Amino acid sequence: MIISHAVLKLKYIRYDRGVIIVTSISPRTRALQPTAYTLAGQTVVFDQAVTALSEYASPAYVPKQSEYPALQPELAATVDEVYRGPAPIDGRLREVTVWQTAVGVQIDVDAQPVCQLDIDQAAIHLLCSDGLGSRVNLEVITGPALILLLQRRSIYCLHAGAVHSRAGVIAMVAESGAGKSTLSAHDAEDWRQVSDDLLPVRLSGDGDSSEVSLLPDYPQLKLPNARVAWLPSQAFALDYLVRINPQPAEVFECRRLPLQSAMLQLIRHTVAAKLFDASSLAAHAEFAKRFCQCVPAFEIAYPRALDQLPDLRQQLVDALLTT
Incomplete structure (x- = not known):
């Protein structure tokens, strides 16, 4: 079913195809140091340090500023609703909605966009302004978002x-x-x-x-x-x-x-x-x-x-x- 929904469509440049990238839509993160983590044997580069993941930091990999994308949001006119249902996030059941967009997959929680995935480019883009310090955002990023990308690598x-x-x-x-x-x-x-x-x-x-x-x-x-x-x-x-x-x-x-x-x-x-x-x-x-x-x-x-x-x-x- 194709329905109207305000979804952010993201354009960017990708470099290292062996790396999974997690970026924020907030311009202020551009001044932060991108940080690499090893998760499920894969190098995952966030555009900022994530305190909750510090035990998984990968100091051997030094990401470059050019290895994560500059985002240019646009509105996508239509999307396909893939899934809607309850899921335990941050200690309680919340409504999760997953949309298929022209560029990939978007995940919403309680009707608020959380992130968008570009499956082919192995990229996750955080869409909400409260950032990776939010428990909801972190659970979605390290839960369904990253897991969908890992599945494409047969994990x-x-x-x-x-x-x-x-x-x-x-x-x-x-x-x-x-x-x-x-x-x-x-x-x-x-x-x-x-x-x-x-x-x-x-x-x-x-x-x-x-x-x-x-x-x-x-x-x-x-x-x-x-x-x-x-x-x-x-x-x-x-x-x-x-x-x-x-x-x-x-x-x-x-x-x-x-x-x-x-x-x-x-x-x-x-x-x-x-x-x-x-x-x-x-x-x-x-x-x-x-x-x-x-x-x-x-x-x-x-x-x-x-x-x-x-x-x-x-x-x-x-x-x-x-x-």
């Missing part, structure tokens, strides 16, 4: 907690409130939290040599300093996918998921999948199939009792090692 982001355990690396997916953050919380040397909420993953290889890599360097904005306590310096293989049943059980239960069920859980818990276009949806389905062919998936149910968490974690590890 998908799961709404998942993850841990490094005796059994290997476990990704845990679940509906909100089902307990994945609690279960995956950092505990000890043999239960190190790798992700609290957002988990970028990537496939490499073909056929029997396929491997799913976890990219741990991604902002976990719900945690202090936006990072887990133990942040590995490089990607490593993902060994298991575990779905947490939202219904509690009287005792710990673990069962292997068949391929189709595992794919459904992976697709359901991929962040921003509702915003994918037709070609991206097809690529995502193929990714889910290959992912679940090389990573065994399980479903667990357990009592919701905090004092049993250490035992539950050990039961999960033992079940994965013996199943």
Whole structure:
């Protein structure tokens, strides 16, 4: 459906195609120093320093002023509404609307434009004047906006907690409130939290040599300093996918998921999948199939009792090692 909507159409010059760029529409940011960060293994250059992302700064990469665009806003007459619905942002549900424009994708929150993406040029443009200090803006930029650009590089982001355990690396997916953050919380040397909420993953290889890599360097904005306590310096293989049943059980239960069920859980818990276009949806389905062919998936149910968490974690590890 094509409808009228006041959307800013942005013209600019791009230089380094290997870098993702985040710019502000505010002219005052031109005097600030562009700063590079490593997020999901990609260099992301903001046109100013972002305090909340300081743990991910990439001092080895020194961006040039010419590597981010000068913006010339124009009004686009028509856009196509791609998605409208509630999403948790900055501690409460807000209405998110996504538009397809002539130059890319625009994301609005509570009827206010937040940012516009140029997918082909790997650029995100902040449209509102309150800047990157706004929690809403930062969650949108590091959430759906950046995730849509990463998808074009075959990196998908799961709404998942993850841990490094005796059994290997476990990704845990679940509906909100089902307990994945609690279960995956950092505990000890043999239960190190790798992700609290957002988990970028990537496939490499073909056929029997396929491997799913976890990219741990991604902002976990719900945690202090936006990072887990133990942040590995490089990607490593993902060994298991575990779905947490939202219904509690009287005792710990673990069962292997068949391929189709595992794919459904992976697709359901991929962040921003509702915003994918037709070609991206097809690529995502193929990714889910290959992912679940090389990573065994399980479903667990357990009592919701905090004092049993250490035992539950050990039961999960033992079940994965013996199943």
